[in-house]
Amino acid sequence: MTDGLLTGIDQPQVLETTLSLPYTLTTGRAAGTFLAELGNKRILGSRCDKCARVMTPPQDYCSRCGSASETFVHMPERGTVTAVTRTDRAILALVQLDGSDSGFLHRLAPDSHHAAVGARVRAVWADTPSQSMLDLDCFALDDTGGHAGSAIEVGEVAVVAELAYSLTLHYKHAYGPHYGRLFDELATHRRILGSLCPSCRNVLVPPREFCDACFVRTAQYVDVADTGILQAFSVIHMEFVGQTRKPPYVYAEIVLDGSATRLIHTIAGFDVTTAAERLQIGMPVRAVWKDRADCHGTLDDIDYFEIVTGSERGD
């Protein structure tokens, strides 16, 4: 046993994964106009024609009465702090602009440490517009002016219709005892483990605590072969964001000899452009392992499955 085992109990072992997702967001009329006007150093709000409330930032529909009859207005650049908190990155505040009925969440200037509820603030603009909320750089404390009056109606202005956006999400998936043991055995001994259900007597791969069908606790680990039968396959030609390998390749569902569950992998070691004709359901396949130096205790330690020809099986 080495320190590198995934089943170690001193510290929980995790599989780190990252999702990096690109988006093109549709801003809609209110947010799109708001962003465009921030670039012009003007803060846009909206006034509901039915209930006369002024919201900042503006909204397409009144959140109070549901009316779609919102009129855009230019807001004064001064307001009052109605709530404030400090994070490790910024001092965040709800600022109620003069003439507005809502709090506007933004950051305060870095030197606003003594800011409290009731403090008067004014807008500070960024030097270079970036078509984002940060075109309004922050609100700074300023008690020099009185109330700055009310909202002014605006005519048609340009809209930022779309925004590029991305999410990068990092995850740490805990292996737990069964996945830990499975991948330890895979990396150390090139052995694939399943667990035996004492009720239906099926061997389940990957190994698990309970049989999915009988819902009884599994009884023991069982070695399964690295050979099996091709249960289903398709040939991937499509390219898409986030794809882990280059098409064309085979998507394969394999039932390993000695198990009763599906293993998702790929079939290679032959001319993949002939896969549609060459592959047959029920065909025997065998794991081709990567060099030990390249094995890290993942399903990827199996490079691919290859077709077992009739002569090799002695039929």
Place this chain on the structure above:
Amino acid sequence: MRSVAIVGAGQTRHARRRKDVTQVALAREAVTSALQDAGLTMDDIDSVVVCSGPVLFAAVNQPEKWLVDAIGARLKPVVRVTSGGGTGLAGALAAVNQIRGGFAERVLVVAYDKLSEGALQYSISTLYDPFWGREFAVGIMGFAAAYWRARMDSLGHTEEAAAMVSVKNHRNALLNPYAHVKKEVSVEDVMNSRPLCWPIKLLDVPPISDGACAVVLSSEDAAKASADPAWIRGIAYYSEAENAANRSMIQSEPLTIAAQRVYKQAGITNPRRQCDVVEVQEPYTCFELSYYEGLGLCPPGGAADLISSGATLIDGDIPVNPSGGCMGANPIGATALIRLAEVAQQVRGRAGNHQIPDARVGLMQAGGGWANLRGVAVVASTKG
């Protein structure tokens, strides 16, 4: 058990990308249309069910909070339901149960997705186990293609049979004002189209769409104000263990179970004879073939014969997807509710150019996950 009826339904103009609306404005468009169709206002609604796909689709977590404000449903009860392609049906079932349980008299179900915002196949692929198989996932397309190929061997669901589904649904979509894919295709066009996940080819695959649908469900008492309610005669949604042993995936057990339960509720013993119109949620053409069998419109292995016979054409004896199904538009979170809305409008006589004459009993099917979540509903012009 209290009877429940659909008293209004509405859809948006669906498109590959709706640049003119946010996610919530899209949903609001469907809500406005459904309330108008029902002759009601938001004041008449007791509770709201929001249905949409995984938040990874459009990068907004808890979109229902944003949505209820934008549709004027402030301070009403709201829940959000998500279940892949079956999302809208699962949401309708939640609404039906709110009414059956006496919690609400009228429930608004609004289902939407704005798929043009994000990376669709990548997002869907996260439904695979991160330890075990995700690196090979191609949305559900790689998987679906693999088991369609297996069904070819065991059930005769040939590429040509699936191509006929594409031809039929594309042609029907020409009659549907909400569909955004409007083109006639031939069996040869489908067969010669580019393979995406062979045997699935480009023309076996519905579009990626931005769109929404809304339905107003009502108790029997509240439905008295409606001239033409569509009664929910049966509704069910079932699952099975995805990674259980000995799954052949040749037929969907949850679909069979859901269909049997719904037929029993609705008093249906021969669906092909007793149903006038069918709408199914077909993520790819091959799914529609398997639904024919799972719904009992033909015996197992009979789907290719059924589509070849012309029986499921719009003028056949058991028309399937007269709206064009997903081929016309496929906003995933909304697509199941669209199928339910379509059969409701059929039995209410409000289906427009793709109306099946004298339709009185409608059958719909939708599912989520890949093969393990399946739902069925029957609606009718009479309470039964």
